[in-house]
Amino acid sequence: MSSSIPPVLLRAGAVVAILIVFAAMYGKRLFAPQSPEFNISPAGERPVISSEPRYQVRNASHGRTQSVHSATAVETKSGKLVAFWYGGSREGARDVALYSSTFSSQTRQWGPETVVLTREQLQGQLRRYIRKLGNPVALRDAHNRLWLFFVSVSLGGWSGSSINFMVSDDEGRHWSPARRLVSSPFLNISTLVKGSPFLYSDRSIGLPVYHELFGKFGEILRLDAEGNVLDKSRLSRGRYSIQPEIVPMSARTAVGFMRHTGEPPFRILMLRTEDAGRQWSEPWKTDLPNPNAAVDSLRLDNGDLLLVFNNAEASRDDLALGYSRDQGRTWKIVHEVEPRQVDKGQGSREASYPWLMRTSDGNYHLFYTWRRTHIRHVTFNQAWLEKKR
Amino acid sequence: MLLTSVLSLLGHALLVAALLTWPVRQRNWPRGWRAAAAGAAVAVAFVPYDGVPVVGYLRGAIGDLSITSLLLLAASLFYFMTGRPLFPPHERRILLVAVAVAALLLYPFALGLTYFDSYSLGFGSYLMITALLLLTLVAWLARLWLVVLCAVAACVAYMAGLLESNNLWDYLIDPLVSVYALFVTVPWVMAAIRPPRAGGAGDTC
Numbered sequence: 001m002s003s004s005i006p007p008v009l010l011r012a013g014a015v016v017a018i019l020i021v022f023a024a025m026y027g028k029r030l031f032a033p034q035s036p037e038f039n040i041s042p043a044g045e046r047p048v049i050s051s052e053p054r055y056q057v058r059n060a061s062h063g064r065t066q067s068v069h070s071a072t073a074v075e076t077k078s079g080k081l082v083a084f085w086y087g088g089s090r091e092g093a094r095d096v097a098l099y100s101s102t103f104s105s106q107t108r109q110w111g112p113e114t115v116v117l118t119r120e121q122l123q124g125q126l127r128r129y130i131r132k133l134g135n136p137v138a139l140r141d142a143h144n145r146l147w148l149f150f151v152s153v154s155l156g157g158w159s160g161s162s163i164n165f166m167v168s169d170d171e172g173r174h175w176s177p178a179r180r181l182v183s184s185p186f187l188n189i190s191t192l193v194k195g196s197p198f199l200y201s202d203r204s205i206g207l208p209v210y211h212e213l214f215g216k217f218g219e220i221l222r223l224d225a226e227g228n229v230l231d232k233s234r235l236s237r238g239r240y241s242i243q244p245e246i247v248p249m250s251a252r253t254a255v256g257f258m259r260h261t262g263e264p265p266f267r268i269l270m271l272r273t274e275d276a277g278r279q280w281s282e283p284w285k286t287d288l289p290n291p292n293a294a295v296d297s298l299r300l301d302n303g304d305l306l307l308v309f310n311n312a313e314a315s316r317d318d319l320a321l322g323y324s325r326d327q328g329r330t331w332k333i334v335h336e337v338e339p340r341q342v343d344k345g346q347g348s349r350e351a352s353y354p355w356l357m358r359t360s361d362g363n364y365h366l367f368y369t370w371r372r373t374h375i376r377h378v379t380f381n382q383a384w385l386e387k388k389r
Numbered sequence: 390m391l392l393t394s395v396l397s398l399l400g401h402a403l404l405v406a407a408l409l410t411w412p413v414r415q416r417n418w419p420r421g422w423r424a425a426a427a428g429a430a431v432a433v434a435f436v437p438y439d440g441v442p443v444v445g446y447l448r449g450a451i452g453d454l455s456i457t458s459l460l461l462l463a464a465s466l467f468y469f470m471t472g473r474p475l476f477p478p479h480e481r482r483i484l485l486v487a488v489a490v491a492a493l494l495l496y497p498f499a500l501g502l503t504y505f506d507s508y509s510l511g512f513g514s515y516l517m518i519t520a521l522l523l524l525t526l527v528a529w530l531a532r533l534w535l536v537v538l539c540a541v542a543a544c545v546a547y548m549a550g551l552l553e554s555n556n557l558w559d560y561l562i563d564p565l566v567s568v569y570a571l572f573v574t575v576p577w578v579m580a581a582i583r584p585p586r587a588g589g590a591g592d593t594c
Binding site: 217 | 558
């Protein structure tokens with residue numbers, strides 16, 4: 001007796017299997033989260049801590065490593081500030097690790113620098129070779145967990161970067177093992193982070209990213225609560241725009257700022273969406289200069305915008321605070337955070353990679369790389385801003 | 390260890406084994422020797438250097454391999470060990486043509502030259518699922534079982550999240566199999582479109 005299955009039955013079985021698998025694929029798509037709007041948390045009443053203008057400058061890092069760069073920060077549930085950055089003997093060195101420090105609201109001082117993640121630890125967690133670590137960006141999600149996205153490279157320079165993330169349920173004391181985000185079909189390389197992540201109305205996360213291998217352009221990755229990429233949308237094309245910073249203005253409107261890497265005149269780029277990011281305008285050059293450097297922006301409760309940027313086309317020596325009352329059409333420079341230095345004889349004067357945020361007590365916090373030796377922390381309050389604007 | 394890491398590292402071990410056994414493919418070795426050679430090659434893939442196995446370096450450099458790559462590598466090693474092809478050569482050839490076409494549809498748009506991004510279709514768009522369903526049904530009608538197997542296995546792996554990626558494209562193709570497919574497909578296409586030479590091979594002046 002032959003035990004072989006008749007070919008016609010095999011073919012029928014195959015088509016049934018195909019139809020079942022694709023029905024499941026359509027089902028997965030059908031129940032996937034749909035395109036949401038931006039999450040604009042209501043301003044509410046901010047506590048007035050002080051009606052006196054206050055502006056203070058500190059160092060968040062204390063020189064544990066020779067070189068530091070690319071700070072990010074987040075507020076804990078208890079109102080403390082936690083800053084993260086990468087540091088080591090130099091940018092791109094094998095000893096570069098991610099560091100963290102916490103600002104005590106009682107002593108008004110930054111605590112000791114602690115290692116969050118080393119290259120070797122990431123190598124073990126991701127089960128692959130890691131050559132160096134780079135930019136981190138932090139976020140508090142809709143479930144009150146902290147996320148730390150950061151760049152790593154296995155092969156080549158920064159254009160060979162990939163993005164990873166860790167999640168903390170206890171305000172940054174412990175972190176989950178790192179996971180890799182896959183954002184490009186080219187060996188998953190050439191995707192970096194710098195701009196602030198934001199939230200959508202369905203609690204998904206918007207992560208501004210950029211590529212710089214063949215093209216230099218920006219995108220937004222949308223992630224679910226587990227860190228799975230749900231979708232991505234392109235912000236620009238070509239080879240002239242990186243490091244997007246997205247500022248939601250309403251449920252459907254947002255403006256974006258990008259670092260300009262193209263032809264002169266060197267200007268900060270802006271873009272805009274009116275449909276919650278389904279389509280973005282082509283980036284346009286603003287009147288503000290940009291020396292191929294990152295910028296950061298923040299929407300105020302009244303809808304005005306703050307922008308931190310290097311106010312020069314040629315160098316990152318200075319850092320300015322701009323104020324716009326018309327969603328970025330015009331700007332007034334309200335303060336020179338780092339005035340331009342005339343003396344050039346004392347090494348790097350770089351003031352770069354700003355990270356601007358506001359805490360629940362109403363204070364504004366600006367972090368930036370100061371001469372690559374320290375992470376500087378500037379605090380100012382609403383009274384100071386009112387006086388300046 | 391995460392299942393994604395297991396599958397990825399095993400895939401790279403298959404790649405190492407396929408590469409290391411390539412030079413001895415034409416040797417008339419007995420089956421036992423061939424199996425031992427393949428096993429040794431897989432073992433080499435897990436030898437650590439500076440605390441990281443060889444497959445860890447490969448994974449760092451090129452990421453996860455697609456399901457198509459894994460099936461082709463497994464078929465290649467099966468052929469090496471048994472001397473019998475797992476799939477008819479014409480099916481493999483048609484699969485590589487499909488991979489080459491898919492690569493041409495995917496990679497140029499991922500460079501950021503345009504606002505259109507074919508890679509974003511892989512995050513579960515109806516267009517991509519429907520196109521893949523039609524391709525699979527055509528392959529089923531034409532009895533191209535290797536194409537059907539790759540498409541269905543990629544979909545199952547995608548739904549189960551067996552790779553790090555959440556994008557269907559990454560389950561279907563990867564740069565490695567795409568370069569190989571383009572490398573072998575272009576000469577076939579050139580030969581197919583080249584007009585026949587005047588006169589037969591045996592003609593003399």
